[in-house]
Amino acid sequence: MNMHMEHPELEYGKTVGNAFSADPKFSLRDVEVYYGDTQAIKGISLDIARNEVISFIGPSGCGKSTFLRCLNRMNDSIDICSVRGRLELDGRDLYDPKQDVVELRARVGMVFQKPNPFPKSIYDNVAYGPRIHGLANRKAELDEMVENSLRKAGLWNEVKDRLDRPATGLSGGQQQRLCIARTIAVSPEVVLMDEPCSALDPIATARIEELISELSENFTIIIVTHSMQQAARVSDRTAYFHLGHLVEVNETNKVFTAPEHSLTESYITGRFG
Amino acid sequence: MTDLNTQAELVRRSLKRRYRKERRFRAYGIVAVGVALLALITLFSDIIGKGYTGFLKTTVTLEVNLDPELMYLDDASDKDALRMADFKAPLLAALRQELPDATTSREDTRALGGLLSGYAANELQDRVAADPSLLGTRQVMTFLAHGNVDVYNKHAGETAYSIKLTPQQQQWVDTLKANNVVNTEFNDILFVHGDSREPANAGVAGAMVGSLLTMLVTLLLSFPIGVSAAIYLEEFAPQNRLTDFIEVNINNLAAVPSIIFGLLGLAVFINLFGMPRSIPFVGGLVLTLMTLPTIIIASRAAIKSVPPSIREAAEGIGASKMQVVMHHVLPLAMPGMLTGSIIGMAQALGETAPLLLIGMVAFIVDVPDGLFDAATVLPVQIFLWAGSPELGFIERASAAIMVLLAFLISMNALAIWLRKRLERRW
Amino acid sequence: MTTKQEQVYGDHISQQFNEDLSDLKSEFLRMGGLVESQLNDAVRALIDNDGHLAEKVRAGERVVDQLEMEIDEEAARIIVRRQPAARDLRLVVAVIKMVADLERVGDEAKKIAEFALSLSEEGRAPRGYVEVRYISNHVATMLHDALDAFARLDWELALRVMREDERVDEEYQAAARALLTFMMEDPRNISRCMAVMWVLRALERVGDHACNIAENVIFMVKGKDVRHTSVEEAEKLIHAKRK
Numbered sequence: 001m002n003m004h005m006e007h008p009e010l011e012y013g014k015t016v017g018n019a020f021s022a023d024p025k026f027s028l029r030d031v032e033v034y035y036g037d038t039q040a041i042k043g044i045s046l047d048i049a050r051n052e053v054i055s056f057i058g059p060s061g062c063g064k065s066t067f068l069r070c071l072n073r074m075n076d077s078i079d080i081c082s083v084r085g086r087l088e089l090d091g092r093d094l095y096d097p098k099q100d101v102v103e104l105r106a107r108v109g110m111v112f113q114k115p116n117p118f119p120k121s122i123y124d125n126v127a128y129g130p131r132i133h134g135l136a137n138r139k140a141e142l143d144e145m146v147e148n149s150l151r152k153a154g155l156w157n158e159v160k161d162r163l164d165r166p167a168t169g170l171s172g173g174q175q176q177r178l179c180i181a182r183t184i185a186v187s188p189e190v191v192l193m194d195e196p197c198s199a200l201d202p203i204a205t206a207r208i209e210e211l212i213s214e215l216s217e218n219f220t221i222i223i224v225t226h227s228m229q230q231a232a233r234v235s236d237r238t239a240y241f242h243l244g245h246l247v248e249v250n251e252t253n254k255v256f257t258a259p260e261h262s263l264t265e266s267y268i269t270g271r272f273g
Numbered sequence: 274m275t276d277l278n279t280q281a282e283l284v285r286r287s288l289k290r291r292y293r294k295e296r297r298f299r300a301y302g303i304v305a306v307g308v309a310l311l312a313l314i315t316l317f318s319d320i321i322g323k324g325y326t327g328f329l330k331t332t333v334t335l336e337v338n339l340d341p342e343l344m345y346l347d348d349a350s351d352k353d354a355l356r357m358a359d360f361k362a363p364l365l366a367a368l369r370q371e372l373p374d375a376t377t378s379r380e381d382t383r384a385l386g387g388l389l390s391g392y393a394a395n396e397l398q399d400r401v402a403a404d405p406s407l408l409g410t411r412q413v414m415t416f417l418a419h420g421n422v423d424v425y426n427k428h429a430g431e432t433a434y435s436i437k438l439t440p441q442q443q444q445w446v447d448t449l450k451a452n453n454v455v456n457t458e459f460n461d462i463l464f465v466h467g468d469s470r471e472p473a474n475a476g477v478a479g480a481m482v483g484s485l486l487t488m489l490v491t492l493l494l495s496f497p498i499g500v501s502a503a504i505y506l507e508e509f510a511p512q513n514r515l516t517d518f519i520e521v522n523i524n525n526l527a528a529v530p531s532i533i534f535g536l537l538g539l540a541v542f543i544n545l546f547g548m549p550r551s552i553p554f555v556g557g558l559v560l561t562l563m564t565l566p567t568i569i570i571a572s573r574a575a576i577k578s579v580p581p582s583i584r585e586a587a588e589g590i591g592a593s594k595m596q597v598v599m600h601h602v603l604p605l606a607m608p609g610m611l612t613g614s615i616i617g618m619a620q621a622l623g624e625t626a627p628l629l630l631i632g633m634v635a636f637i638v639d640v641p642d643g644l645f646d647a648a649t650v651l652p653v654q655i656f657l658w659a660g661s662p663e664l665g666f667i668e669r670a671s672a673a674i675m676v677l678l679a680f681l682i683s684m685n686a687l688a689i690w691l692r693k694r695l696e697r698r699w
Numbered sequence: 700m701t702t703k704q705e706q707v708y709g710d711h712i713s714q715q716f717n718e719d720l721s722d723l724k725s726e727f728l729r730m731g732g733l734v735e736s737q738l739n740d741a742v743r744a745l746i747d748n749d750g751h752l753a754e755k756v757r758a759g760e761r762v763v764d765q766l767e768m769e770i771d772e773e774a775a776r777i778i779v780r781r782q783p784a785a786r787d788l789r790l791v792v793a794v795i796k797m798v799a800d801l802e803r804v805g806d807e808a809k810k811i812a813e814f815a816l817s818l819s820e821e822g823r824a825p826r827g828y829v830e831v832r833y834i835s836n837h838v839a840t841m842l843h844d845a846l847d848a849f850a851r852l853d854w855e856l857a858l859r860v861m862r863e864d865e866r867v868d869e870e871y872q873a874a875a876r877a878l879l880t881f882m883m884e885d886p887r888n889i890s891r892c893m894a895v896m897w898v899l900r901a902l903e904r905v906g907d908h909a910c911n912i913a914e915n916v917i918f919m920v921k922g923k924d925v926r927h928t929s930v931e932e933a934e935k936l937i938h939a940k941r942k
Contacts, residue, residue: 074588079512102591110589116582118601128600129590179586186590229782256784258922268784270711 013043017250031085058241109188115175117167153181173204324671472665483648490557499568535627550632571613756812830874860913
């Protein structure tokens, strides 16, 4: 026993559990992220399977958001940030100079912590993505895309009569669902969610979680969350990050009933944080 | 329990002290605002009190006998004859009719002539030239009174103004006023005439048009350049020593005395490029140089204030850098940019020093026709009038200040309106 | 509570959580102790033919039931308020299940006490009591060890309890055969032997419950589910490498 007191040294690049998949959507090997001289991500290797929901948990500053942002190169805009290692989406290198960032982000959409609708109408918010990517040729086609996305996001019935009203007039939960609709309007293959419910009340949170379960049929979803209950509720697999290490990845059920690593155990049972 | 009670007592006592402090601070604030308001009211009442008369003119309405013999003019369509004709004679005759006690002596004749504006004869000539059929008829016409009569009419008895009319003339004017020959009317001349040697005939139209043209050049150049520079520096420029250096220099430029920009304009635009002096185009160029730092700084602040979440949202959907800027950052920053620009423009509108150096200080009678026509601007006109010896110019300078203020207020109002309008879009 | 228990369950950031868990454990151990003495008293009442003691056991059963409900409530409260995870979750889940086992042991003790009462009315019956004493000692030790394993989080002891259960089953078979021979010898013994048979059966059930408790202790400590597996397999599972 005795695993409770001793914190085994975090071994560089060592992850316990079940980090690999036979048919990965994302294949990430020895990923390292540096902010200037500080290393934020320490040699993480992980596969993310097709159409799975995987959640990243861990204490603040453990690198889970940083790691998430590598997956659609949102870190590119930070000058001092550099990413090393091999990151592949469907076998293609994400950081290949030939890989177009705009195209990548159309495939790997992102939903942020705070609902951030554009200060435009509800319709324009959802139509923005299809418009800039030229996905619809006619108005009718665009209308259909907007309706589909809003339906998938479970928002259609609430907003169908006021599509031309400003999106900022919606409630926080509705705004976040609108942001999800906006993201899925461009039919991405992967949706990254960075603490999507942290600013929402429990009912709105439940709606989003329900939505995540529904979306998981068509999308690969990677969600960073501070709520372990949320991770337990929505995800197939859970990954625990600690100080830039990926400590443990396993089936969510396993992680929350019998974690293999003592650090994971300490974190999820509320012994540090 | 007692401990708690004493604590509550302590808190209550400190509360009293804190509220007292707060009240005192509020009182200071009210006093400060009061002082500022008082200063503003003093300024406005002084300017308006001195200047409202500048919006009034004194006219003389006479029944003129356009007798060809009196004027030595037979054919009004003959231009040479028209030039040779004496248009003063019918005016003097008409005045004599109103003032029976005036003799035909040289002194009285000159004194009579001194009641009318020096341009009265020219005006009569123009009217006859325009309509030759008037010759030989009697017409009731209104002429501008002489500047001295104007001053006497408006300011008789005020110590600040010395009356330059002889007692005889003063008596005449009083008589004419009593007979409704001399009247006080709204001074439309101020808004249609350019500058003049004679106060009664001087207007700010030239300076207004000059200011407008100069501002137009400034706006058309400084807004696009300033906004583009701000966008580049904020969004696209790499963070390195060069951009830091540029940033420091832009901030410094905003603090450079405006006369330096005038010297620069003189050296570069006029001496180096050989552009003509006194033209609104060069004035606009110089003011552009002066306004640019303000616009760049305001625009950068506006861009910085766009929430990063919006930028992230657009990037997360796959908008390119350019699309993020054009679709989201620019519309959100536009109200701030416009406000900054209009404040910069308002500052430029009131600027005199740099324009003096590029020769926009000349005496220019004609209203400018275009960007390359010699012109002056409102503040320079005020500067010129305020320094001129004729009494009539003092009130006109005040009137011009009011016109300038009206300009500034309407520009600021435009800024506020634009901001409200653009912000209401979402 | 042992120090080890405190180390394992007592270092949450929330002090209140620590206390909730420690309350749950001490209540459970109190119930365990009570059930143990119920069992011992019932067996003694049977062997010593002590009707008074048997009555006491019957009355004690009500306290056991009461404790069971209290512990269940406490466990439910912890789940609602703390959403326990990992070993805390396993502790709460295991306690809920073990409480049910303890309550059943209490029922068996009551059953034995009732036989003791009816047998004492009929007079002494030396036949079969040797087996009863032997098995009851064995089973009582198992129960005690299982509770001890819980208190000390000693999975090796729990594994031993599991192993003991197989021996109890064998002993039960042997005792049943012995009683059968008595019955064949003298049909007049049949009804009394049947009663002893039921007592043995009850003791064997207690052994099963002790074994369940031991399995739950292993689940609690090691996070491995060893129900419905042989002891050898269980051992293999437990020793599977973990960090």
